[in-house]
Structure formats: structure tokens, C-alpha cells
Amino acid sequence: MFGRLTLPELLFASILGIASGIYIYQPIFEQYSRDQKELKEKLKLAQESEKKS
Template structure:
């Protein structure tokens, strides 16, 4: 099956496939990053309000 493709062609196809997958899923990665930042900010605010109460 692999007899028709050379090593560089397989390498190029693999790199292209990985890059394409990253391009397609980039919005999901960005949304996850934003959600994590918001969560950290909320945790920080909650911690500060706890400290003010005590």
C-alpha cells in the first residue's frame, strides 16, 4: 500500500493533516482558553471576597 508514496510525500501529507486539524479546531482551543481565564478571574474574586468577610 505504501509502495507508491515516497517518504517525503508521506511526511508532507502527515504535516499537512496535522496543520489542517489544528486550523479546524483552533476556535475550540481559543474558547477553552477564554473559559479558563474567566474561571481563574472568578476564583480570584471569590477568594478576595472571602478574605474581606473574615
């Protein structure tokens, strides 16, 4: 069995890899979310000012 991974080891490595990827890229996801909220607010303000004109 030398040089091979068992199923539990493979599952553990996969879960660990996915979790670490989410942890590493979390600030990028948060920044994207903040940017989208700002764009929605700017669009809403632009539409409101258009309606008033």
C-alpha cells in the same frame, strides 16, 4: 511504484494533516482558553471577597 507513497510525499501529507487539524480546531482551543481565564478570575474574586468577610 504504482500505489505507494515516497517518504517526502508521506511527510508532506502528515504535516498537511496536522496543520489542517490545528486550523480546524483553533476556535475550540481559543474558547477553552477564554473559559479557563474566566474561571480563574471568578475564583480570584471569590477568594478576595472571602478574605474581606
